[in-house]
Amino acid sequence: MRYLLHFAARCSIVLNVLLLLLYVGAPQPVLAQATDQTLLDTVQQFLYQETQTLGQEVVIDIAPPSPHLPPCLQPTPFLPNANQAPIGRVSVGVRCGEDGRQTRYLQAQVDVIGRYIVAGQDIARGTLITSSMLAQREGNLSDLSSQSLTSEEDVVGKVAQRPIRSGSTFQAHFLQAPSLVERGQRVTVIAEGSGFRVSREGEALTDGAEGETIRVRFGPRDIMNARVIGQGTLMVDF
Template identity: 75%
Template structure:
């Protein structure tokens, strides 16, 4: 007996349903991939702008976001630690949505080939660093500690807090700016604004290095906080 399968009008067979579902899944996956690619491109461009001044060559390896996250609308990349150079393994924040209320984080490996400063000889603790104590070395800045100081201007004029061996990089906590103001010292405090500049003498209540805030006493009761700008000189900006 000859049998023939007949599909009723308006109905789909099993394989047609499977095919349609597969096509919908592929379409959705393609859209997610396109959204992720656009986000990665924007974050990559942001990281390149943040690192291009650090060295001669920059290599950025950015991990894609989780596929379970929704699309990031109006992405705004940022660095959670803006005071630290983006080198080595870094976390990159991205604000999404209206007013950046949604925040997600991507992981990146950033390698920068450039030059950095090392000790030209052994340096004892308590030494005031001068330029002739330094030498330059080239390499991957991403291999350095996050606390490493790579520029000469960030090192010269500071005092070592521990011995530093020849060839070693300078870490921020190895150095300290020298005090320009000492506790009990008579100092000059300059108050300045857009249309005035006056100065008066006071007594420093604590030690302070360049740029630090120090409390100063005037007379027996008045105390003011001022910023150290030179040896024995502090400024209050209005």
């Protein structure tokens, strides 16, 4: 009888352990699925916020995370290339955990339906582009080259560096800002700081567009760099 009681007690303990293991183990797949869904939802919302100003319609398709990776808690998405619009095939970085030390990357396809500009006429090389030379189109912006300029503000006032045919999109390397300073021109160079502002006349050694830094000569051995800020005017950056 004592043996039977001991055997029954051992069976009860084993049964309880099995039930405990089943109880603890069962929620794990559900928890992982919920965490992955939270990760996808967070990245989806992030990409939507980054693209909502680019067009009238946005379609986002995110590849699911690898099942071999641990859950990403408190996901914080970011764009590895912040200077490029998230259109087309996009890689999204995600920092995981409270300290954000764990980083993983998800792949997404982002299609944006919106308007973009094209040449409304044939444009010759060296032409200063005006708004009357442009036309608008509508389509999937992800089909355009990553170098395509889609807004009028990025094109008007630039100079064509090569012939551009009517209906063509504008590529960044097709255009250049007009020169505000020409080589050999007498220019005014301004230097300013806390409590002072001085100017000096010199000779530009190269052409320069707004924002470009060029060399200016003030004498036989006095040459320095200055940034173009206006027509014939430059600024020394300290």
